[in-house]
Amino acid sequence: MTSAVKETGRDKLFLICNYIYVFLAFIIVAYPVIYMISASISDPKLVGSGEMWLWPKGITFEGYQRVFQNASIWTGYGNTILYTVVGTAVNLFVTLPAAYALSRKDFVGRNFFMGMFMVTMFFGGGLVPSYLLVKELGMIDSMWAIVIPSAASIWNIIVSRTFFQSSIPKELQEAAQIDGCTNMRLFIKIILPLSMPIIAVMALFYGVGNWNSYFSALIYLNDAAKYPLQLVLRQILVLQEMSAQGGAGMDASTASALNNKAEIAALVKYAVIIVATAPIIAIYPFLQRYFVQGVMIGSVKG
Amino acid sequence: MQEAKGIVTGSLLPEPDTAKNRVWKRVVQNWELYLFIAPAFFYFLIFSYGPMYGIQIAFKNFIPTKGIFGSPWVGVDHFVRFFNSYYFWDLLWNTLSISLYELAIGFPIPIILALAFNELKGGLFKRMAQTVTYAPHFISVVVMAGMIITFLSPSTGIVTHFIEWLGFDSPDFLTDPQWFKTMYVFSGVWQSAGWGTIIYLAALSGVDPGLHEAAIIDGASRFQRVRHINIPTLIPTMTILLILNMGSLLGVGFEKILLLQNSLNMESSDVISTFVYRSGLVDAQYSFSTAIGLFNSVINAIVLVVVNQIVRRTNENSLW
Numbered sequence: 001m002t003s004a005v006k007e008t009g010r011d012k013l014f015l016i017c018n019y020i021y022v023f024l025a026f027i028i029v030a031y032p033v034i035y036m037i038s039a040s041i042s043d044p045k046l047v048g049s050g051e052m053w054l055w056p057k058g059i060t061f062e063g064y065q066r067v068f069q070n071a072s073i074w075t076g077y078g079n080t081i082l083y084t085v086v087g088t089a090v091n092l093f094v095t096l097p098a099a100y101a102l103s104r105k106d107f108v109g110r111n112f113f114m115g116m117f118m119v120t121m122f123f124g125g126g127l128v129p130s131y132l133l134v135k136e137l138g139m140i141d142s143m144w145a146i147v148i149p150s151a152a153s154i155w156n157i158i159v160s161r162t163f164f165q166s167s168i169p170k171e172l173q174e175a176a177q178i179d180g181c182t183n184m185r186l187f188i189k190i191i192l193p194l195s196m197p198i199i200a201v202m203a204l205f206y207g208v209g210n211w212n213s214y215f216s217a218l219i220y221l222n223d224a225a226k227y228p229l230q231l232v233l234r235q236i237l238v239l240q241e242m243s244a245q246g247g248a249g250m251d252a253s254t255a256s257a258l259n260n261k262a263e264i265a266a267l268v269k270y271a272v273i274i275v276a277t278a279p280i281i282a283i284y285p286f287l288q289r290y291f292v293q294g295v296m297i298g299s300v301k302g
Numbered sequence: 303m304q305e306a307k308g309i310v311t312g313s314l315l316p317e318p319d320t321a322k323n324r325v326w327k328r329v330v331q332n333w334e335l336y337l338f339i340a341p342a343f344f345y346f347l348i349f350s351y352g353p354m355y356g357i358q359i360a361f362k363n364f365i366p367t368k369g370i371f372g373s374p375w376v377g378v379d380h381f382v383r384f385f386n387s388y389y390f391w392d393l394l395w396n397t398l399s400i401s402l403y404e405l406a407i408g409f410p411i412p413i414i415l416a417l418a419f420n421e422l423k424g425g426l427f428k429r430m431a432q433t434v435t436y437a438p439h440f441i442s443v444v445v446m447a448g449m450i451i452t453f454l455s456p457s458t459g460i461v462t463h464f465i466e467w468l469g470f471d472s473p474d475f476l477t478d479p480q481w482f483k484t485m486y487v488f489s490g491v492w493q494s495a496g497w498g499t500i501i502y503l504a505a506l507s508g509v510d511p512g513l514h515e516a517a518i519i520d521g522a523s524r525f526q527r528v529r530h531i532n533i534p535t536l537i538p539t540m541t542i543l544l545i546l547n548m549g550s551l552l553g554v555g556f557e558k559i560l561l562l563q564n565s566l567n568m569e570s571s572d573v574i575s576t577f578v579y580r581s582g583l584v585d586a587q588y589s590f591s592t593a594i595g596l597f598n599s600v601i602n603a604i605v606l607v608v609v610n611q612i613v614r615r616t617n618e619n620s621l622w
Binding site for chain 2: 018028047048093109117120148211215288
């Protein structure tokens, strides 16, 4: 009996330490996010001096006003929405039918196709040959250079294939085929409606990836009017062009006002981070379980 | 059901039922499946295998007007030039040290965090902690770099203020080469440790509750149960992830490095892939940078195969 009591004491200590550990992790992750939100609506002087460190001080919406006045951010936003919608549609069109075909045991050549796709996971042509190919195909400076070279990811094909294999009852397919249903009808009328969870997961994975990507735009696009949001953000946040040159598409008076106040440039940075990330962070809590589900399906069998 | 159908047709038309014939019948019957796989097939053929054809320019002097095929061969000149260049060892060292540093810090943290999440009783706190720690995964690499730059700014950054508040002199994280790798690795942990727990939590949810019950009866403490039941459960997952990580040792997340790189921290931030980008696409030395890229991917493939072999010798959790 005494030993059992002692055990509980030890367990309690362990649990308390565990709670403290998770709480610390929680604070470390949450703090920068809260800080940025507060900083985006605080007096930039108080932010810069470190007086504002948690809750907003000297509330101002100047940063957001500047962001919404900036034409290049709007263009970037529009481009990103276009690239994300078209890109994700292409991603799904390539991924889902292929994954379904690969899930069928009676598909002659499935090992060949799977092997051919898997090789690309471990070996590729590299940056320059890929660039030359896209150039050769005449896609430079067009939306297709963003959308087509990343039309599918082998990882997502494997995840979808695993879903089709494990979640669609085989008897259903067999019954449909005995009734003379073609593979095309089977896929569109029966398989896809039963696969809403995986369609959602794939749309989200690809969608977030498309929304956040900047590198293909950096190498394939020259025309600033076609830049996606992430590339505009790069100019503002990383190259810090907004305060120095006023950024592309900004009128002169705004630019000079910004030059006078380096602090406002900092304010704009926080605001622009929030504006760019808000759509994803806003949908994320509602869709979290789909994302998690996607990772879990993938981990069942690689 | 293909078999069923085969039997039906077979009884109507008595044709030789050889293995070859059966395969052919399945091909014809499922012809639409080839239509389904066609987009992916052509995508990988063109955009993954196409560039592999272009690799030959690593052994040529690529002249745009002559094209990939028509450019003159130069053998391994570009490789020799790269290996003999003064920056070769620096690039290799930076690439390897950033990867290994990232592996040493970034690999265990999600495991510990997953074990900790698993010990929490389900409830609001657990759900909130998970939701919040997963969230940074969705922040784009550009925003991440922007956050790092603003937080670490030597005049206005909150981290600088905090270090000064503690009474120390703050180093200039953004331009001091000594701090680059740490900045890179820890910002990566901040962003992806939470998301990394998901795969381990999935494995932990498969632990047989009977094991824990038996251990409790035997008087095992919580810590002992984590140590002797939960951790061994995670070993297969850990092994697979470790192999995959090893396979990309030379493929560090160069999008973030490219954004955080500046002329002052270059000596510790320049890695093979950023060098390939600069020499290839910025300076247009196509053949030279293709050679470096090829070197990089060959080493990656070799490391992957070797690590997998070692793991296969020692236990059964290898990739193939």
